[in-house]
Amino acid sequence: MTVAKMGSIVVALVAAMWLGPGADSADAQQASGSEARQAAPAAPLPFPIRLPDGFRIQLVSRMIPGARFLAVAPNGDVLVSLVGRGSVVAIRPGDPVDAPPLVVASDLERPNGLAFRGSDLYIATWSGVVLIPDYPRGIGSPRPLFSDLPHNADHNARALALAPDGGIFVSSGSDCNICLERDRRLATVMRYEADGSGGRIFASGLRNASGLAFDAEGRLWAVVNQRDNLEPDHRDLPPDELDLVREGADYGWPFAYPDRGGVRRANPEFPGSATSSFVPADFGFQAHSAPLQAAFYTGGGFPSSYRGSLFVAFHGSWNRDPPTGYKVVVVRFAGGKPASVEDFAVGWLAGGQVLGRPVGVAFSATGELYVSDDHGYLFKIVYSP
Numbered sequence: 001m002t003v004a005k006m007g008s009i010v011v012a013l014v015a016a017m018w019l020g021p022g023a024d025s026a027d028a029q030q031a032s033g034s035e036a037r038q039a040a041p042a043a044p045l046p047f048p049i050r051l052p053d054g055f056r057i058q059l060v061s062r063m064i065p066g067a068r069f070l071a072v073a074p075n076g077d078v079l080v081s082l083v084g085r086g087s088v089v090a091i092r093p094g095d096p097v098d099a100p101p102l103v104v105a106s107d108l109e110r111p112n113g114l115a116f117r118g119s120d121l122y123i124a125t126w127s128g129v130v131l132i133p134d135y136p137r138g139i140g141s142p143r144p145l146f147s148d149l150p151h152n153a154d155h156n157a158r159a160l161a162l163a164p165d166g167g168i169f170v171s172s173g174s175d176c177n178i179c180l181e182r183d184r185r186l187a188t189v190m191r192y193e194a195d196g197s198g199g200r201i202f203a204s205g206l207r208n209a210s211g212l213a214f215d216a217e218g219r220l221w222a223v224v225n226q227r228d229n230l231e232p233d234h235r236d237l238p239p240d241e242l243d244l245v246r247e248g249a250d251y252g253w254p255f256a257y258p259d260r261g262g263v264r265r266a267n268p269e270f271p272g273s274a275t276s277s278f279v280p281a282d283f284g285f286q287a288h289s290a291p292l293q294a295a296f297y298t299g300g301g302f303p304s305s306y307r308g309s310l311f312v313a314f315h316g317s318w319n320r321d322p323p324t325g326y327k328v329v330v331v332r333f334a335g336g337k338p339a340s341v342e343d344f345a346v347g348w349l350a351g352g353q354v355l356g357r358p359v360g361v362a363f364s365a366t367g368e369l370y371v372s373d374d375h376g377y378l379f380k381i382v383y384s385p
Contacts, residue, residue, distance in 0.1 A: 043097040046377060047355040049347035054303070054385035057345070061091045063100055065376035068157065069293050070360035071114035071121070073135055078370050078378060079104065079121065080360070081111045083157050088114065088123055090136075091378055105132060105142045113160025113170070113212070124160035124170055126151060129196065145196030150183040154208075159293070161212035161220060166194035169202065169220060169245075171209040178227050178254055178269050187253045189222060189245055205251035205278060206243070211294035216308060217336070220245040223291035223312055224281075226257060227267070228319065235320055236260075239284030240291050242310070242331060242338055252278035260284060283338035288317035289325040293360040293372075301367015302383045308333055311369065313358040316349065323349060328358055328371055345371065345381065 043059045051057060060078070068081040077090040080101065086108045089101035105111070105123065113124030121132040128147040132138045145168070149158070155173025162168060174187040181187050184201070189209050191202040209222035222245050226238045238257035255273035256264035258281035266273040285291060294312045309330045316325035326349035332340045348356040360372035369381040 045379075046375075047347055047350065049345055049379070051345055051381065055381055055383050058380045058382070059097050059377060060093075060370070060380050061095075061099070061101065061378040062097050062376055064089065064091070064372070064378060065374070067372040067374050067376065067378065068112050068359050069114050069159075070362035070370050070372050070378075071116055072362050072364040072370065073116060073121070074119055074365070075136065076364065077102075077136065078362070078364075079114050080372055080378065081114055081123070083110050083112050086111065088121075102139075104135075104139050105130070108142075110156055110158075112157035115160050115162045117162050122160060122162060122168070124158040126156050126158065129160065129168060129170060129192070146192055146199060148199060149190065150185055152183075152186055155210075155225070157210075159210055159212040159222075161214055163191075163214065163220070164218045168192040168194065168196070169212055171206070171212060171222070173208040173210070174253065177229065178267060180254060189220075202247055203245045203249050203251065205249075205253040205255075206245075207253040209243075209245070210290075210292050211312065212245075213294045213296055213310065215296050215310075216298050221294070221310065223285075223294050224251075225290055226287065228288070230257065230268070236287050239281070239287050240289050241281035241285065242283040242291075242294075242312075243279070244282050246279065249279045250277065251281075258284060283331065283341075285312075285314075285329075285341065286324050288320040290315035290317060292358075293362070295361045295363055295369075297363060297369075299363060299365065299367045302369075306330065310338070311344065311361050311363075313361045313371065315357050315359055315374075316354065322352065323354065325349070326354060326357060328361060348373070 066082050066084045068083050071079045076093045087106040088104045090104050110126040111123050115122045119135050121135045123130050129145045130142045132142045152175040159171040170190045172188045188201045189203045192199045208225040210225050211223040224241045226240050230237050252264045255270045256275045259265050262281035264275040264278040291312045292315045297306050314325035314327050317323045328345040330344045331338050356373040356375040359374050362370050371379045
């Protein structure tokens with residue numbers, strides 16, 4: 001028996017145990033947390049996290065080491081991708097923080113980006129996208145939509161966003177820190193039709209569009225991790241960026257980087273590059289912050305002043321001195337454009353010591369913000385003045 005086959009059987013068995021023999025859809029909803037569950041006593045936080053006035057944070061799980069991106073199912077389950085383990089798991093509201101997560105899919109190829117369209121769960125893998133229809137009933141039966149994306153050495157954790165018109169958008173990161181790409185589909189955002197057909201380059205020159213999100217107007221935005229080792233100002237150049245992803249646009253990679261004003265400057269490895277045709281960055285973050293998942297706040301639960309703002313997990317720098325990032329920030333918009341950024345949740349970096357690394361952010365239908373930490377934690381942030 002192959003490892004993949006064995007993994008599929010394990011997933012199916014776990015799903016059957018979870019749903020119970022002969023469970024109907026109502027039973028499934030109840031088992032997966034859509035019905036009221038008795039709240040467990042609040043578990044202590046692993047370290048202090050500071051929030052704006054009126055917000056509070058709760059530890060939901062400490063059983064997901066390597067946690068990456070998030071999506072919240074219609075029934076309230078929080079889906080978590082585990083790139084290094086090749087799996088996606090679910091945390092059910094009300095379960096104790098030490099409860100083992102439910103395995104939703106396994107034997108996947110570097111799963112990262114997650115998104116729901118109705119009750120259908122889409123998972124971005126190294127090669128493409130797989131679909132679990134009718135979650136949670138479809139647990140154990142993922143099917144590939146497409147698998148034609150090129151493998152690469154670096155930046156191979158793909159982000160995913162689903163367009164209002166049915167399109168599927170997937171990031172395709174660069175193969176390196178700074179180089180000419182061996183495949184023109186690298187350092188791009190790709191677009192596919194709803195059925196997985198018609199894959200094409202939507203926008204290019206994006207070194208690593210590590211997080212994708214649609215705003216309330218249906219516009220696609222990307223947070224982009226920029227290069228390392230740009231001298232002489234390695235600490236503060238180039239900024240990581242937030243870009244409105246425009247069809248057919250070229251954002252300059254690898255020939256150019258954004259300066260502090262967003263204008264593209266020639267990378268020293270490609271002197272004399274004509275940068276005037278490249279689209280400027282729409283907004284810059286502190287260099288080496290490593291923005292990952294991003295999510296727009298469009299619902300209720302938080303104060304109305306946050307509506308339309310973009311929440312971004314800063315994974316944190318790996319070689320900057322002093323380190324930067326390790327927090328969740330909120331980007332405020334004015335006139336449809338990003339205008340400012342402010343700290344929202346901080347505490348993962350204290351006194352120069354790294355206590356955790358935020359990765360994923362996702363809102364529930366009722367307005368709670370979930371945050372994953374690749375040290376194994378899942379947090380929930382609510383507004384409760």
